Amino acid sequence: MIQDNLILEHYGLNELNFETIKSYRDKFAAVKPDHPWNVLETKEFLYKVGAWGKARDTHKEGVTLAGLLMFSEERMITEILPQYFLEYRESDAQGGWNERFTSQDGTWSGNLYDFYFYVTEQVYKHQPNGEIASSLVEVVTNMLLHADYNGEGGLTFEYNQQSCVFSNPGLFRIPVDKVFITKMSNLRNPHLFKLFRLLNLCERSGSGLTALHDKWKSYGYELPTIDQDVYLKRTTLSLPMSFPEGQKESGNQTTSTLSFNNNTGNKTGDVESTGEFVEKSSYYNKIENSFNKDDSHLIEEFKGKNIGVSPADIGDNPYNKEEWSYNKNNYSYNKKDVLISDLEDENSVLWNLAEIARRKKRLSPAKMEEVIVSLCAQQPLRLKDLAHLLDRTPDGVRNNYLSKMLRKGKLQLKYPEQPNHPKQAYLIEGYRREE
Known part of the structure; x- marks a missing residue:
């Protein structure tokens, strides 16, 4: 390996x-x-x-x-690991997808770091119970750290109405019957672990799945299950988000069944960006973000x-x-470029169009997309420009809006063949590109 x-x-x-x-x-x-x-x-x-x-x-x-x-980026990674693939998907009651996001989209980097924060943001949007959301994020971290990236099938995280299912290549390095009771840690990817650990995103206690099992038991949920396919060398962890048949939720428990509400007024839109989520985390909220x-x-x-x-x-x-x-x-990308702080002075039209986003921190996703389209209809705008105009973090604008709008065809890249072009910008269909 x-x-x-x-x-x-x-x-x-x-x-x-x-x-x-x-x-x-x-x-x-x-x-x-x-x-x-x-x-x-x-x-x-x-x-x-x-x-x-x-x-x-x-x-x-x-x-x-x-x-x-x-x-x-995905293209570079698959040169070394041809089977590399990441997927997040939300299924509805009819068996279709409310959302599907893969490392092969071409609208984002496709690396583990960006995938982790995108999925984290989605979990906190859909899961109203903070403790359970935190547990789900921890499982995502474990999946990324313990996967065998040379194995087949890729990593998938599926959200549905009644459960969360995590699947990755690679078998447990400890006996399966010990997974939920041991505190032993046996890392497959220690350098990846270090990269996550330095951001306080994981611990090396080895008790993650044990704590998860105990938490599910305390909520009265059906207990997590693990399936290992020895032939395919894949591990699947299923977390039921429902109560056993005949058992009802006790009065002191908070309903935590997953909610998929496509209404743009949904409160799940309150968490608008990875950056905003991070700023609210216990180890960030007392520290000023100063690189x-x-x-x-x-x-x-x-x-x-x-x-x-x-x-x-x-x-x-x-x-x-x-x-x-x-x-x-x-x-700035280039010393000749105009600083984003000058945008309000140089283009009052853009500044006025984005005023509602700056004024309302909990703008519905549909309205935010409408504002972004109106801005990009005026001229191609870079990520930093949009973030400044909207008064949002660049991570949040990219992950929550721009990536989805690119996939839906609402926006286009100025340099579609060079996603990482230093002057990459977003524009609407039909806008004349000036190379």
């Missing part, structure tokens, strides 16, 4: 998604604002967290397999420092010609 510390010597920084790295570093700095790694250059930071490797005997360097899974309040270049060192990447790749990749800076929440 391929280990997640494997150094991919022909995969350099250009093979990583810079938005994902920036988001990870922002969250890392929020959790650990005084940590010395916050001031490191990108490559050295990735080395510290286990996403970059160095072979001391050969002096070769490259992205680790864990780093590729966490920070790269580095001094001028610092996040990816300046990307230029010309890739190892194992051909000169043609280095020259052609537009990221090698751009400078990104991050300072007090204002950042």
Whole structure:
């Protein structure tokens, strides 16, 4: 089996998604604002967290397999792991899908990091009971950390009216009959674990499934079940979200059956972004999100420092010609670009169109999409511009609205063949692209 510390010597920084790295570093700095790694250059930071490797005997360097899974893109990942596939789906009573989201969509990175936060946000939207939602997110984390990414079938998380089903390649590394009673931890992907652990997203106590079993029992739900297919080498964990037949919910329990309400006024729209969810988490809500309040270049060192990447790749990749800076929440792709804080002065039409979104923090998804379409009808807008105009986090705008609107055809990319183009923007169909 391929280990997640494997150094991919022909995969350099250009093979990583810079938005994902920036988001990870922002969250890392929020959790650990005084940590010395916050001031490191990108490559050295990735080395510290286990996403970059160095072979001391050969002096070769490259992205680790864990780093590729966490920070790269689906196309790059499947070059190394052809069976790699992530899927989140919500089924309705008729057997159809209310929502389906896969790593092959082409509208997002397809990496583990972005998948985790997208799914987390969906869970908290649909599950009104905070304790149960937290448990479901923990199962998602376990699935991502314990999966055998060289196995077949991919990772799937299915939400339906009465249960949650998690399925991944790879068998348990401890006896199945011990899973719900042991506190033993046997990690398949220790470097991935470290990447999640540094954001306080998991623990190494080994008691996750034990606590889950006990919690389901305390709620009176049917108990979780595990099915291992030895032939296919797949593990499936099923979590019933209903009570055993003949048993009714006790008066002190909160109804937690999954709710799929397509009404745009649904309260599930209250949690609008991963960023907003994170800010409400216990380990974030007392810390000001400050990546580095001094001028610092996040990816300046990307230029010309890739190892194992051909000169043609280095020259052609537009990221090698751009400078990104991050300072007090204002950042720009190019020094010649207009700062997003100037948008209200330069284009009062855009500012006025987005006023309702800034005024109402709990705008319905349908209304928010309407506002975004009206903005992009005026001119192509980048993610940072939209986030500023709407007064939302970039993660929230991208995950909750832009990705879905791209899939539905409500928006298009300015550079559809280059999803990570440094000047990528969103526009409506029929808008003339100026290359």
